[in-house]
Amino acid sequence: MSNYLNRPNSVAAATRERIRGAIDELGFVRNAGAALMRSGRARTIGLVVLDVANPFFTELARGAEEVAREHELLVILCNSDEDREKEERYLEVLEEQRVLGVLISAVDNGTSKIDWLRQRNTSVVLVESARANYCSVRADDIAGGELAAQHLISLGHRSLVFATASLTVRQYQERLAGVHRAMARHGLPPEALTVIEQGVKGNTSDGRLIGDRLLATGTLPGTGIVCGNDLVALGLTAVLLRAGVRIPHDVSVVGYDDIELAEQSALALTTIAQPKQNMGRTATQLLIEEAQNSKRHAHQQIVFQPELVVRESTGPAPAASPPTRARRTATASST
Template sequence: MTIKEVAAAAEVSVGTVSNVLNRPNAVSDETRLKVLDAIDRLGFVRNAGASLLRGGRARTIGLITLDIRNPFFTELARSVEHTAREAGYLLVLCNSDENRTQEKRYLELLEEQRVNGVLISPVNERDNTLQWLRDRGTAVVLLGHDRRSFCSVRVDDVSGGELAADHLLDLGHRRLAFVTAPLTIAAYNSRLTGVRRALARRGLPDDACEVVEVGSLGTAAEGRVASDILVDDHPEVTAAVCGNDLLALGLIAGLLRHGIRVPGDISVVGYDDIELAEHSSLPLTTIRQPKQELGRVATNLLIEEGQRGAAHAHQQIVFQPEFVLRDTTAAGRRSAPRRRTEGR
């Protein structure tokens, strides 16, 4: 079965059938439904390989995440997959593990496959490979970064850091910790900036917040390492803001192992609002990112850029985070409790 036979059955031109398959927005609803009906009746299956040989692009998009083990990226990927599938695109999921070399290799592989576009949470948003992709006609949308020459979708992480710190300061805490993966990752750096802004508004210095930088991926295991550091080196800390929920959940597990009560002795705020944050044995106070909206909007921007090319106007979309109060924060003590390590 060929595209010519579909065109004849639908009584339209071959070009119209091609538009229905590749640029459905360019065709009226009535015509598109007529062509789709002919495709169903004839059992036509498009030959994507032939399209690529003619210099086209696959109806495929790539998603490169920093760490797919983090449920935030898993939930984001599900939203991207759903939106892509509804638009008739296949999703290829790649995991950079926050490794620049691995990220660059994935970008090259996706271009070799002639994907229609790439959604990426970049390890380094200034990498020239992203511009190289764009120059070759591949759409690129940045997740969690803001670069004017690209479409981007992100959350205002500075505001999120402020929300977390303001809550703890309102409770009376004056010695905080910021538990984070490497600050070379823009999102964590922005969240710390927000914490420091909240401190400055209260007339408190930057050193009222100890920065505890652990590991490389922001995992729960690294959060437990942070608990050892707080216990051994920072007994004055009465509250912690964590760069993500996994760090927060690991930190809480480690503190409890040391015999330190949460929130009785130390309050903890996470970031992301992954599903486990609400359903853990001690529901986590956190900052919510609108993961479903992030994925949906980013995917639609990518598809639009792939369809319109140079006519597409780049957009930088910024969502506001939301504070979620649960059970891991409480009023601060005037002085930090003596650290207990019986459970260590």
């Protein structure tokens, strides 16, 4: 019984079924308080994410929950809202609850609270970032940015825009670096790229504001736009389409993450896919392995490769600039 309750994967499947049947028949309920007193750790793990409203983290959490359920664990989801003080308070609360370990997409990869958890023998796995002596799971964002720009360049686009939330976020920095790398490989000068930053959270509101800024210039600075994520891309395309800019005939747009809305939007979005659920599953498996065998556990830094998903929002570069009249009308109506 003890192995079934505390290390279910160490028990044969047939034995697990017999024990589960007996538990159901007897109406047995595990005493979590007593288990905590014996082991020092609860049957829960913490998952701290930057923005629970972002579908990327919803899919990541789904993958984490799948593996946790296999190990009879529960996931406590915490939304830092990209606020370092809020993030640190969540980490304190999770430690107070004596969770088995913490998965975290950190506001600041150098936060001292992460080291503080480790000093208290709480396992930590980083998601979307990496540090020495920590397990981590992330995607190769430089390669992803390069894929996005390469796709546009292959379609004949020679003037690009990188539209993103704040470049203080590492992922956006690396995606921009990938765009630069693709441009350099194809002989495009740095001035062929316009970078527009707007907001912090990288949501559709930021995308709409970026769209308004692009229209206010009177002439779009590029025919191919790479966005920091899908939400920005969806907000931006909504503004451009309302303004009469034809996508992809006048301008092509590439998102990043491949959230569900990217495919289901009225104009299906070309994007860079990350294996979100697999990242969550892998991170949780690493966390459980470390928590159960911390002395012999070897830290791993897992890097997934992104993939280009081509849909309706990209096409050949236009022979001429987008219609000026539509842009001027949109600019006037948005003020």
